[in-house]
Amino acid sequence: MITIPFNKPYLTGNEVKYIENAVSRGKISGNGYYTKICQDLFRKKFGFKKCLLSTSCTDALEMAAILADIKDGDEVIMPSYTFVSTANAFILRGARIVFVDSRSDHPGMDESQIEALINHRTKAIVPVHYAGVACDMDLIMKLADKYNLFVIEDAAQAIDSYYTGSDGIKRPLGSIGHLAAFSFHETKNIISGEGGMLAINDERFIDRAEIIWEKGTNRSAFFRGEVDKYGWVDLGSSFLPSEIIAAFLWAQLEKLEEIQSKRLEIWEFYLKELQDWSISKGVNLATVPNFATNNAHMFYMVCKDVKQRKCLIELLKKNGILGVFHYLSLHKSEFYREKHDGREIPLADHYSNCLIRLPLFYELSEKELKKITETLKSF
Missing domain, CATH: 3.90.1150.10 (Aspartate Aminotransferase, domain 1)
Structure with a gap:
């Protein structure tokens, strides 16, 4: 009989209170009060240019693959030692995955092997910050600049973890690549049962990310009064989570x-x-x-x-x-x-x-x- 489990979800004490508050506000379908305050906290605390909560880290990765315009024939470099979601997001867009081995001192990807795998079909590098421990982002970003590649950080495990570059500056993981995906699954440090977030660090993706997030419509712009009606303008899906998930997450973020x-x-x-x-x-x-x-x-x-x-x-x-x-x-x-x-x-x-x-x-x-x-x- 197991008496010490591998994981036990932690409740801070305010989860139910905030969920009840979300219901009392009369809007629980998503992108309401709790979604916005969670996104604002992440943006201000970690310096992301834009944050969009999602129903999972998998969804955030799928949004990133759409934003990077991954197509049939493109190649995406990532570690073999990672969760299937890292690869699936790009496979769904038609990409071929090129796997990198792990480091000898850490299960994260061996950054020194990446350049040899880059060719004219390579579109993106997906570093996975295994156990919340950074990949060598200086090296990865230099390669991305040299070969004009996108960097999409799989930061599923990396909330509140940092990388110090050769310039001595300490940067939050998820704030360095063009895009990043986080997880709030019940096994993570900060949880909402299921849940995730797309962090956007390249401003050219901000407007389109919001459209993809809202099922391919410009609905968010409509509710801000920027357009007089909204419709179907791009690819997308139902990526945004309910206010119930966001309310639970807010109770966690407070602690x-x-x-x-x-x-x-x-x-x-x-x-x-x-x-x-x-x-x-x-x-x-x-x-x-x-x-x-x-x-x-x-x-x-x-x-x-x-x-x-x-x-x-x-x-x-x-x-x-x-x-x-x-x-x-x-x-x-x-x-x-x-x-x-x-x-x-x-x-x-x-x-x-x-x-x-x-x-x-x-x-x-x-x-x-x-x-x-x-x-x-x-x-």
Whole structure:
């Protein structure tokens, strides 16, 4: 019986209150009071030029693919070690995915391999900030400028995390590429059950993004009094979430700093308690490159091999603790392996076989943390 789950959604206490308030305002279909205050907070706090809440990070990525005008024959470069949504958004527009291997010191994409994969068909680079830890955005943006490519940050796990460039400036993840997608799924730091957001940093996309968001209509401009009627003017879909989702999210955002602080305490506890044990067992603990910050989205370990991981997961489970693996390499997936160009992508496969994530959620107690670390030390 599992007594310590991998994840437990945290309620700050105001979620139901704000949902009731949203209902009492007489508008719960989306783009109302709570949508606007959430978007304003993100824009002001993190410096995004425009923010649009969405029903999921997947939707935000699909909006980004439309904005980047991805078409049949275009190629999009992204890591193999990522969630299927990262690829699906571009596959749906007809793109061919070109996968990059992971770094040896981190599951994020190996930025040094990107340039060799760029050709005349390449349209975009999609860096995934795995575990909320930044990719080397200086290098990626230089490549984008050199080859006239779009950069779409998959920042699903990266809320309130930062990158420090060679100029010494600390920038929020999601504010560096042309576009970025965030997730508020219940497994993320800040949640709304399902939910996401598109961040727009290139002004040429702002007007069209709002149209795509509103089912391909200029409805938002109409309600601002900018046009005297609205109609179908572009591609689009029903990407915006209801006010109920936005109201829930607002309750979370009010406690952003408190939530982040607690998660960092848990992350640091794991690191301190497992440091010596991990060295003795040949297990590598989560790392953060010096250009990145840590938002404590997850605490992971990389085992020596798949057998060691299997034994550790079983040991945790026998003690009522749920530890879980993560992604399976997309280049070897049933759907895409025949479409992949055949290159070996060994480090992505290594993380697929050897990475294990430990429980990390706001209400994880010190007693539970000690049980988890002591169980591992008994291995």
